Amino acid sequence: MLRIQNVKSIQGTVRVPGDKSISHRAVMFGALAEGTTTISGFLPGADCLSTISCFRRMGIHIEQQDDQVVVHGKGWFGLEEPKEKLDVGNSGTTIRLISGILSTQPFHVVLEGDESIAKRPMRRVVGPLRQMGAKIDGRKNGEFTPLAIRGTELSGIHYESPVASAQVKSAILLAGLQAKGVTSVSEPHLSRDHTERMLAAFGVQVVRDGLTVSVEGGQRLVGRDISVPGDISSAAFLIAAVMMVPGSSLVIENVGMNPTRTGIVDVVRAMGGRIDLVNERVVNEEPVADLHVFHSELTGTIIEGEIIPRLIDEIPVIAVLATQASGTTLIRDAEELKVKETDRIATVVSELSKFGANITPTDDGMIIEGKTALKAASIDSMGDHRIGMAMAIAGLAAEGETQIANAEAINVSFPGFAALLDSIASK
Numbered sequence: 001m002l003r004i005q006n007v008k009s010i011q012g013t014v015r016v017p018g019d020k021s022i023s024h025r026a027v028m029f030g031a032l033a034e035g036t037t038t039i040s041g042f043l044p045g046a047d048c049l050s051t052i053s054c055f056r057r058m059g060i061h062i063e064q065q066d067d068q069v070v071v072h073g074k075g076w077f078g079l080e081e082p083k084e085k086l087d088v089g090n091s092g093t094t095i096r097l098i099s100g101i102l103s104t105q106p107f108h109v110v111l112e113g114d115e116s117i118a119k120r121p122m123r124r125v126v127g128p129l130r131q132m133g134a135k136i137d138g139r140k141n142g143e144f145t146p147l148a149i150r151g152t153e154l155s156g157i158h159y160e161s162p163v164a165s166a167q168v169k170s171a172i173l174l175a176g177l178q179a180k181g182v183t184s185v186s187e188p189h190l191s192r193d194h195t196e197r198m199l200a201a202f203g204v205q206v207v208r209d210g211l212t213v214s215v216e217g218g219q220r221l222v223g224r225d226i227s228v229p230g231d232i233s234s235a236a237f238l239i240a241a242v243m244m245v246p247g248s249s250l251v252i253e254n255v256g257m258n259p260t261r262t263g264i265v266d267v268v269r270a271m272g273g274r275i276d277l278v279n280e281r282v283v284n285e286e287p288v289a290d291l292h293v294f295h296s297e298l299t300g301t302i303i304e305g306e307i308i309p310r311l312i313d314e315i316p317v318i319a320v321l322a323t324q325a326s327g328t329t330l331i332r333d334a335e336e337l338k339v340k341e342t343d344r345i346a347t348v349v350s351e352l353s354k355f356g357a358n359i360t361p362t363d364d365g366m367i368i369e370g371k372t373a374l375k376a377a378s379i380d381s382m383g384d385h386r387i388g389m390a391m392a393i394a395g396l397a398a399e400g401e402t403q404i405a406n407a408e409a410i411n412v413s414f415p416g417f418a419a420l421l422d423s424i425a426s427k
Contacts, residue, residue, distance in 0.1 A: 001403055001404065001405060001407065002388070002392060002403070002404040002407035002410075002418055003401055003402070003403055003404075004392050004395030004396060004401070004402040004403075004404065004421075005395070005396075005400075005401050005402075005427060006376075006395075006396065006397065006398060006399055006400065006427075007245055007396050007425040007426060007427050008245075008247070008426045008427060009245055009246070009247040009248045009425075009426045010238075010241055010242050010245050010248040010249075010250055010396075010424050010425055010426070011248065011249060011250065011424060011426065012250060012251070012423065012424040013250075013251040013253065014238070014250065014251070014252055014253070014420060014423075014424060015230055015252070015253050015254055016230040016231055016234040016235045016238065016252060016255065016414070016420075017043045017044075017045065017067075017230065017231060017234055017413070017414055017415060017416070018041040018042050018043040018067060018228035018229070018230065018231060019043065019194075019228055019229055019230065019231040019232070019233075019256045020043050020045065020047060020048060020093070020231055020233070020413050021093065021166070021192060021194045021231075022194050022198065022226075022228045022229070022256065022286065023039070023042045023043040023048045023051075023228050024047070024048055024051050024091075024093045024094065024097065025097075025170075025194055025195060025198050026039045026042065026069070026071075026198065026226045026228060027039070027042075027048070027051050027052055027055060027062070027069065027071055028051060028055070028097060028098070028101065028174075029198055029199070029202050029221055030071030030073050030223060030226075031055045031058075031060040031062070031071055031073055031074070031079070032073060032075070032076050032078075032079075032101065032221050033071075033073035033075070033202055033220075033221035033222055033223040033224075034073055034074075034075045034220060034221065034222055034223060035073055035222060035223030036070060036071070036072055036073065036223045037070070037071040037073060037223040037224060037225070037226060038068075038069075038070050038071075038225045038226070039068070039069040039070070039071065039225075039226045039227075039228060040067065040068055040225075040226070040227050040228065041067055041227055041228035041229065041230075041254075042064070042067045042068065042069045042228055043067070043228065043231065043413065044064070044066055044067055044415060045411060045412050045413050045414070045415055046089055046090065046091075046411055046412045047089065047090060047091035047093065047094065047412050047413065048091075049064075049089075050087070050088050050089035050090075050091045050094050051088075051091065051093075051094045051098075052064060052069070053087070054086045054087075054088065054094060054098060055071075055079075057082040057083075057084065057086055058079040058080050058081075058082050058086075059074070059078070059079060059080035060072065060073070060074060060078075060079070067228075071223070073221070073223050075220065075221075076104075076177070076178060076220065076221070077105070077106070079101075079105055079107075080107075081105075081107035081108065081109065082109055085109075085110040085111070085112050085146065086098070086109060086110070086111050086112070087112055087113065088111060088112070088113040088117060089113055089114055089117075090113060090114050090116050090117060090341065090383075090412060091113070091117075092117065092120055092167060093167060095111050095113060095117060095122070095145070095147070096122070096125045096167040096168070096170070096171050097167065097170050097171055097174060097195075098111065099111065099122075099125050099126070099129060099136065099147060099149060099171055100125070100129060100170065100171030100172060100173070100174035100175040101174050101175070102149045102151060103129050103132070103134035103135075103136065103149060103151060103152070103154060103175045104151055104152075104153075104154055104175055104177075104178040104179070105151035106151050107150075107151055108148070108149070108150045108151070109148075109149050109151075110146050110147070110148050110149075111145060111146060111147045111148075111149065112145050112146040112147075113145055116341050116342075116383065117145055118144060118145050119144070120144075120339055121143060121144075121339055122138060122142060122143060122144060122145060122147060123141075123142050123143045124163065124165065124168050125167065125168055125171045125172075126138065126142035126143075126147070127142075128157065128159045128161075128168070128171075128172050129154075129171065129172070129175055130142075131157050131159070132154040132155055132156070132157050132172075132175055132176075132179055132183070133152060133153065133154045133155055133179075134149070134152065134154060134175065135149065135150040135151075135152050136148070136149050153179075153180070154175055154176075154178065154179035154180070155179055155180045155181060156176055156179045156180060156181035156182045156183035156184075156216075156217060157172075157183060157184075158183075158184045158185075158186070159172055159183075159184070159185045159186070160186050161185055161186065161187045161188070162188070163187075163188070163336065164187045164188055164189040164190065164191040164308075164309040165187075165191055165309075165336075166191040166192035166193070166194065166195065166260075166309075168185075169185045169187065169191055169195065169213065170195040172185050173185060173195060173196075173199070173206075173213065173215050174195070176215045176216075176217060177199075177204065177215055177217060177218075177219050178217055178218070179217040180217055181216070181217060182214055182215070182216050182217070183214065183215055183216075183217065184212055184213065184214035184215075185212065185213055185214075186211055186212040187211050187212075188211070189211070189305075189306040189308070189309050190211055190260055190306070190309070191260065191309045192258070192260045192261060192309070193208075193213075193258065193260050194258065194260075194286070196208060196213055197258070197284075197285040197286055198226075198284070198285065199215070199221075200285055201224060201226070201284050201285045202221040202222060202223075202224060203219075203220070203221060203222040203224075204219050204221060205219065226284055227283050227284055229254055229255060229256035229257075229283060229286060229288045230252065230253070230254045230255045230256060231255075231256065231413065232255050232256050232257065232258075232261050232262065232264065232265075233261070233264075233313045233314060233386075233413070234413060234414050235252050235255050235291065236264045236313075236314040236317050236318075237317050237389045237390070237392075237393050237414075237417075238250060238252055238293070238424075239252075239264065239265075239268060239273075239275065239291070239293050240317045240318070240320060240321045240390075240393050241393050241396050241421070242293040242294065242295055243268065243273050243293070243295060243296055243298060243321055243324070244295075244320075244321065244324045244393070244396065244397045245295060245396060245397060246295055247295060248293075248294070248295040249292070249293070249294050249295065250292075250293050250424060251278075251290060251291070251292050251293075252290065252291045252293065253290045254288060254290065255288065255289060255290070255291050256286055256287070256288055257277070257280070257287040257288060257289045258286055258287060259287070259310075260309070260310055261310060261311075262310065263307045263308075263309075263310030263311030263314065264311050264314040264318070265291075266307065266310075266311075267301065267303055267307070267311060267318060268298075268321070270301045271296075271298040271299055271300070271301050271321070271325055271329075272296055272297060272298050272299050273293075273294075273296040273298055274293070274294040274296050275291055275292070275293050275294075276291070276292040276293075276294075277289040277290070277291060277292075278290040278291075278292055297326075298321065298324060298325035298326070298370075299325055299326050299327050300322060300325045300326065300327035300328045300329040300330075300368070300369075300370060301325075301329055301330075302329075302330045302332075303315075303318065303329070303330070303331045303332075303334075303365075304330070304331070304332045304333045304365075305333055308333050308334050308336070309336075312334065312336055312337065313340075313386060315331060315334060315337060315344065315348070315365075316344055316347075316348050316386050316387055316389075316390035317386070317389070317390040317393055318331070319331070319348050319352060319359065319366060319368055319390070320352065320390050320391070320393050320394045322368035322370055323352065323355070323357045323358075323359070323368055323370050323371070323372045323374060323394070324370055324371055324372070324397060325368075325370045325371060326370055326371050327369075327370065328367065328368070328369055328370075329367070329368045329370065330365070330367055331365035331366050331367075331368075332362065332364050332365040333364055333365065334364055334365040335363070335364045337365075340384070340386075341382075341383065341384040341385070341386070341387075341409075342382045342383070342384040342387060344384070344386070344387065345361050345362075345365065345366060346361060347382050347384060347387050348366065348387065348390070349361045349366055351377075351379050351380070351382075351387060351391050352390075352391070352394065354377035354378070354379060355374040355375060355376070355377045355391075355394050355398055355402075356372060356373070356374055356375045356377075357372055357374065357394075358370070358372055373399070374394055374397055374398035374399070375398055375399050375400060376395065376398045376399060376400030376401050376402045377395075377398070377402055377403075378402075378403045378405070379391040379395075379402060379403065379404045379405065380404075380405045380406055381404055381405065381406040381407055381409050381410070382406065383406055383409045384409060385409045385410050385411070385412040385413050385414065386413070387409075388404055388406065388407050388409050388410045389410055389414060389417060391404055392404060392407075392410075392417070392418075392421065396421070396425065
């Protein structure tokens with residue numbers, strides 16, 4: 001049980017855990033690369049540890065101590081057939097990206113995860129991989145786990161993705177690296193491009209043309225040193241806390257500022273919030289900066305269209321922030337929230353309503369009326385790390401003590417979250 005109390009202000013200089021998306025990919029690409037990959041700033045959360053576990057079961061020697069990881073790569077076809085099923089835990093990134101990799105391997109493997117993974121849609125990845133010639137089966141014709149994959153030779157395709165999804169795009173591109181010919185993916189909006197950037201860092205030639213990205217088959221990866229920046233999705237919770245608590249000011253160092261991920265900064269600024277970027281730089285093809293965040297008076301805004309893929313994981317905490325903004329905040333085009341760890345439209349509305357928030361669900365988002373005086377509540381994270389953290393931030397601005405059940409889920413992406421909050425909060 002996590003207990004959160006109202007605070008007077010938030011001050012200090014902090015760092016957030018490493019970027020989850022980049023940490024996953026650094027381990028995967030390091031395993032497939034020739035030579036050693038050294039990773040600093042790795043996120044030792046449950047999801048990323050599931051990725052390490054899966055590759056260890058396929059014969060890759062990986063040393064991990066807190067946020068330092070060394071991956072001894074064996075090249076693309078150095079993986080070994082695992083003796084047991086690969087358990088991805090609660091990690092959608094692990095199962096979807098690894099499906100693309102395993103579709104090219106000369107062996108059979110079965111992928112499974114926890115109860116949440118068993119409910120999440122897999123055909124969005126299985127379908128295009130099958131078009132490339134992949135042999136994949138699963139419950140309901142591959143819609144749900146467990147997935148059984150028998151690797152085979154693949155052929156490149158051009159795939160018009162109906163959704164902007166970095167996981168779908170990445171699975172196809174990773175399969176394409178060992179497929180015959182060229183593989184390309186086009187999206188309706190640009191999704192996260194960590195895969196494209198990191199493949200380039202590992203020596204792969206990636207061609208980008210607007211909303212289309214292509215790779216040619218037969219390319220090799222070469223091991224290298226990777227420095228993982230702080231996860232902006234984790235920083236988003238601290239940004240919201242500072243915006244909501246009067247008199248607050250916080251510096252968040254070394255945050256990844258990939259333009260496909262900075263929708264949270266754009267939205268906060270559109271609401272009238274002040275965030276200054278300091279010490280901007282590029283590390284391993286990824287832009288990085290320090291963020292200086294100041295408490296601000298906010299107004300409601302409309303969040304829709306092409307910005308949604310750039311902040312999909314931040315919507316739960318944006319909804320919390322909107323309760324403290326004057327006027328109406330409208331979030332739409334966010335149907336993807338329904339297939340996350342929970343149905344995040346339903347869960348955000350149910351849990352935030354317990355604080356007295358004026359929030360209404362819609363088919364593709366939600367409507368929040370502010371400014372609302374929040375009252376402490378008893379909350380359930382429903383096993384969803386971002387719900388747990390978003391409601392903890394609401395608790396900082398609520399009168400009384402908020403209690404959050406199943407708060408251990410927060411360790412998926414932000415180990416030490418409660419202790420960090422306690423270190424910067426004046427009560």
